[in-house]
Amino acid sequence: MYTFDQIARMAAEAVEELQLPAEPALLYDPIRYTLEGGGKRIRPILTLSSCALFSEAVQKSLPAALAIEVFHNFTLLHDDLMDNSSLRRGRETVHVRWNNDVAILSGDAMLVYAYELAAQSDPDKIPQLLAILNRIFVGVCQGQQYDMDFEQVDTVTADQYLHMIGLKTAVLMAGAMQAGAWLGGADEALAEQVYEAGMHLGMAFQLQDDWLDTFGDTQTLGKNTGDDIASNKKTFLLIKARELASPAQREELDGLMRSTDLSREEKTERVKALYVSSGAKALTERLIDDYFNDFSRLLDKIRIDEPRKQPLREVARKLIGREK
Amino acid sequence: MYTFDQIARMAAEAVEELQLPAEPALLYDPIRYTLEGGGKRIRPILTLSSCALFSEAVQKSLPAALAIEVFHNFTLLHDDLMDNSSLRRGRETVHVRWNNDVAILSGDAMLVYAYELAAQSDPDKIPQLLAILNRIFVGVCQGQQYDMDFEQVDTVTADQYLHMIGLKTAVLMAGAMQAGAWLGGADEALAEQVYEAGMHLGMAFQLQDDWLDTFGDTQTLGKNTGDDIASNKKTFLLIKARELASPAQREELDGLMRSTDLSREEKTERVKALYVSSGAKALTERLIDDYFNDFSRLLDKIRIDEPRKQPLREVARKLIGREK
Numbered sequence: 001m002y003t004f005d006q007i008a009r010m011a012a013e014a015v016e017e018l019q020l021p022a023e024p025a026l027l028y029d030p031i032r033y034t035l036e037g038g039g040k041r042i043r044p045i046l047t048l049s050s051c052a053l054f055s056e057a058v059q060k061s062l063p064a065a066l067a068i069e070v071f072h073n074f075t076l077l078h079d080d081l082m083d084n085s086s087l088r089r090g091r092e093t094v095h096v097r098w099n100n101d102v103a104i105l106s107g108d109a110m111l112v113y114a115y116e117l118a119a120q121s122d123p124d125k126i127p128q129l130l131a132i133l134n135r136i137f138v139g140v141c142q143g144q145q146y147d148m149d150f151e152q153v154d155t156v157t158a159d160q161y162l163h164m165i166g167l168k169t170a171v172l173m174a175g176a177m178q179a180g181a182w183l184g185g186a187d188e189a190l191a192e193q194v195y196e197a198g199m200h201l202g203m204a205f206q207l208q209d210d211w212l213d214t215f216g217d218t219q220t221l222g223k224n225t226g227d228d229i230a231s232n233k234k235t236f237l238l239i240k241a242r243e244l245a246s247p248a249q250r251e252e253l254d255g256l257m258r259s260t261d262l263s264r265e266e267k268t269e270r271v272k273a274l275y276v277s278s279g280a281k282a283l284t285e286r287l288i289d290d291y292f293n294d295f296s297r298l299l300d301k302i303r304i305d306e307p308r309k310q311p312l313r314e315v316a317r318k319l320i321g322r323e324k
Numbered sequence: 325m326y327t328f329d330q331i332a333r334m335a336a337e338a339v340e341e342l343q344l345p346a347e348p349a350l351l352y353d354p355i356r357y358t359l360e361g362g363g364k365r366i367r368p369i370l371t372l373s374s375c376a377l378f379s380e381a382v383q384k385s386l387p388a389a390l391a392i393e394v395f396h397n398f399t400l401l402h403d404d405l406m407d408n409s410s411l412r413r414g415r416e417t418v419h420v421r422w423n424n425d426v427a428i429l430s431g432d433a434m435l436v437y438a439y440e441l442a443a444q445s446d447p448d449k450i451p452q453l454l455a456i457l458n459r460i461f462v463g464v465c466q467g468q469q470y471d472m473d474f475e476q477v478d479t480v481t482a483d484q485y486l487h488m489i490g491l492k493t494a495v496l497m498a499g500a501m502q503a504g505a506w507l508g509g510a511d512e513a514l515a516e517q518v519y520e521a522g523m524h525l526g527m528a529f530q531l532q533d534d535w536l537d538t539f540g541d542t543q544t545l546g547k548n549t550g551d552d553i554a555s556n557k558k559t560f561l562l563i564k565a566r567e568l569a570s571p572a573q574r575e576e577l578d579g580l581m582r583s584t585d586l587s588r589e590e591k592t593e594r595v596k597a598l599y600v601s602s603g604a605k606a607l608t609e610r611l612i613d614d615y616f617n618d619f620s621r622l623l624d625k626i627r628i629d630e631p632r633k634q635p636l637r638e639v640a641r642k643l644i645g646r647e648k
Contacts, residue, residue: 024469078432082425101406101472104428108402109465111435116458119451126454127447134440141433145348148425 001307002052004045004314011044014062015069020113030094030106031113034073037089042319043176044069049312050180050194053304061183063120064129068176070117071133074110075140077103082148111137125183132182132191136175143168156234158243162203165236169209170202177201177312190302197298204291205319210235211284214272226268232257236287238271241280249278292320325631326376328369328638335368338386339393344437354418354430355437358397361413366643367500368393373636374504374518377628385507387444388453392500394441395457398434399464401427406472435461449507456506456515460499467492480558482567486527489560493533494526501525501636514626521622528615529643534559535608538596550592556581560611565604573602616644 015035020028044065051061079085080093081103087093095103114133121129146164150156156164177198181191213228214237228235242250253274256267275281295316299309339359344352368389375385403409404417405427411417419427438457445453470488474480501522505515537552538561552559566574577598580591599605619640623633 024466024473026473027466027469078428082428100424104402104406105465105469105472107432108435109462109469111432112458112461112465115439115454116462119454119458123451126451127443130439130443130450130454134436134443137436138433138440141429141436142345142348142351145351145429145433148429149348149350 001056002048002058002311004049004311004318007048007052007058007311008041008045010058010062011041011048011065011069014066015041015044018066018070026098026102027106027109030077030098030102031110033097034077034094034106034110035070037073037091039073039089041069042315043072043173045315046173046176046198046312047180047183049315050177050198051184052311053181053194053302053308054184054186054190058180058184060122061180063117064133064179064183065176067114067118067133068136068172068179070110071114071137071140072172074107074114075144077110078107079144081107082144121183128182128188128191129179132175132179136171139167139171139175143171150234156239158236158239161234161236161239165206166199166203169206170199173202173205174198193298193302197295197302200291200295200298201316201319204288204295207236207284207288207291208320210237211281211288214275215281226264229268229271230264237275237280237284240283241275241278244278244280244283245274246278249274253278288320292316325380326372326382326635328373328635328642331372331376331382331635332365332369334382334386335365335372335389335393338390339365339368342390342394350422350426351430351433354401354422354426355434357421358401358418358430358434359394361397361415363397363413365393366639367396367497369639370497370500370522370636371504371507373639374501374522375508376635377505377518377626377632378508378510378514382504382508384446385504387441388457388503388507389500391438391442391457392460392496392503394434395438395461395464396496398431398438399468401434402431403468405431406468445507452506452512453503456499456503460495463491463495463499467495474558480563482560482563485558485560485563489530490523490527493530494523497526497529498522517622517626521619521626524615524619524622525640525643528612528619531560531608531612531615532644534561535605535612538599539605550588553592553595554588561599561604561608564607565599565602568604568607569598569602573598577602612644616640 018035020031022028047061047065047068048058051058076088077094080088081095081100085093086096093103094106118129118133119126143164143166146160147168150160150164174195175198178191178195181194182188186194210228213225214235216225218225227233232238241253245253253271256262256271256274259267296313299312302309342359344355346352371385371389371392372382375382400412401418404412405419405424409417410420417427418430442453442457443450467488467490470484471492474484474488498519499522502515502519505518506512510518534552537549538559540549542549551557556562565577569577577595580586580595580598583591620637623636626633
């Protein structure tokens with residue numbers, strides 16, 4: 001039986017030990033740089049923890065766990081280029097440190113590298129593993145496109161927003177868990193149940209992440225908050241606030257979004273107050289709880305000894321910051 | 325037994341019949357647009373013809389053939405963005421018709437789509453097929469990086485150039501053939517022999533393609549020639565001309581490359597004359613012949629009834645424009 005700490009260490013060390021070719025340097029240096037950038041290795045931990053549900057030999061899910069972590073980092077690399085972000089985890093992004101062409105091509109090579117890692121899995125498991133990875137990788141691309149589409153339109157509905165984060169974030173976490181379950185010996189139906197549980201965890205995680213960008217504490221998070229409000233990003237909080245607001249509140253909110261003369265701090269504080277007074281904050285918190293509770297119930301229903309579920313429950317609690 | 329024409333039609337129709345999701349439109353429209361752009365479908369024809377070496381049921385290699393064609397078109401899409409090319413096959417490139425972000429993300433989705441197509445193959449064959457595809461996809465990324473690296477350096481040796489085109493072009497054609505052979509029922513060793521033959525065909529093809537850019541006829545080719553000379557691209561012809569030239573010839577050649585006051589036509593004619601007088605043209609033609617003859621001999625050595633080899637021999641002849 002594994003503890004969460006053992007699994008977290010295994011994931012972190014495996015990423016560190018990845019061996020890439022030296023040449024061509026402009027192809028592989030940016031990949032090494034991106035993977036060295038840190039991150040909590042959430043997705044490989046989810047894969048290993050889900051493998052641990054069904055097997056004592058979690059190492060057999062390590063290549064797939066690494067594939068998913070490499071894929072995730074590939075999406076960050078290309079997203080940073082498309083969003084024109086200059087910093088990631090306190091370091092220059094690849095297109096800033098090198099250039100756009102290097103970011104495009106090393107990203108492409110990184111996506112192929114994810115499939116190379118997956119190909120190191122047990123051959124008998126590869127056909128279904130490939131289907132799992134393809135589903136999540138396609139989903140993430142679609143989600144990223146919807147996310148960019150939403151910047152260009154006036155209104156986004158709550159359903160559209162939830163569909164987008166489902167694709168962009170939840171599918172990847174769910175697929176990470178499904179791959180682990182499959183490689184641990186679950187049959188297709190059982191692995192699909194794990195995927196469903198993972199979708200709920202992923203939704204809770206992304207809504208929580210948005211919530212933290214607005215209501216989280218910069219010190220605790222170790223990163224800046226308030227970017228979503230500053231950029232008028234159509235998050236669930238904003239969509240719901242506009243939906244629930246009284247006419248007067250909505251006019252104030254729209255005025256704040258149009259304003260150009262307010263300081264970042266003042267705009268943030270006033271929008272946050274409207275998120276509270278409109279009820280959007282409480283509704284978002286309830287939705288996060290619902291998704292998290294559904295995840296827990298779906299995990300309860302999987303017929304496996306409870307101790308085997310402990311690492312996965314612990315990852316989930318840490319992710320969402322819940323103790324139940 | 326299949327004829328070349330049957331196989332060529334099967335490849336063309338299968339590409340036309342590909343079904344992609346409608347939404348998100350900015351993700352999938354550029355992929356449809358790219359695949360509708362034409363091209364000779366050389367790589368899927370190579371896959372089907374190599375499957376036909378070993379099997380009557382060439383359809384079973386169709387998903388992999390399509391995967392390789394989609395991958396090839398993905399590389400064109402991202403390469404056009406990196407090279408800042410505005411036209412491809414007489415139409416605007418994706419980043420011009422849409423924008424850079426669309427080109428990046430739809431290209432990424434196209435690469436994943438290639439793997440989705442491959443995943444439709446016989447499950448028993450998928451683990452090795454995945455290894456074949458990964459090898460060629462990594463090779464192409466490496467080749468593209470070397471190609472870009474070579475623009476930034478003063479000199480490139482003939483060996484470096486041949487290594488680069490081996491990765492950027494030959495590996496993809498060779499892998500297309502290896503995948504076909506494997507799916508047709510060849511064992512790993514035999515499929516590797518087909519790959520080796522394909523490497524020689526691919527080298528002949530790329531050297532011929534370079535030769536045609538300099539000595540080919542615009543009318544016959546249906547595309548402009550002379551771009552390589554105009555841009556001082558370090559092709560095999562240029563590398564060898566500088567190597568074989570007398571001091572006086574070399575001085576003239578370097579002067580032509582530095583010149584800014586010559587018309588494109590005049591520069592082209594004078595460089596071409598130096599390619600002839602230095603012996604670089606004849607040497608390149610000999611090398612193309614050598615690669616093509618080695619391909620033919622490697623194909624001879626594969627113990628299969630000669631009629632089964634006819635489609636592959638015919639593709640090769642058409643590609644290289646040889647009748648032997």
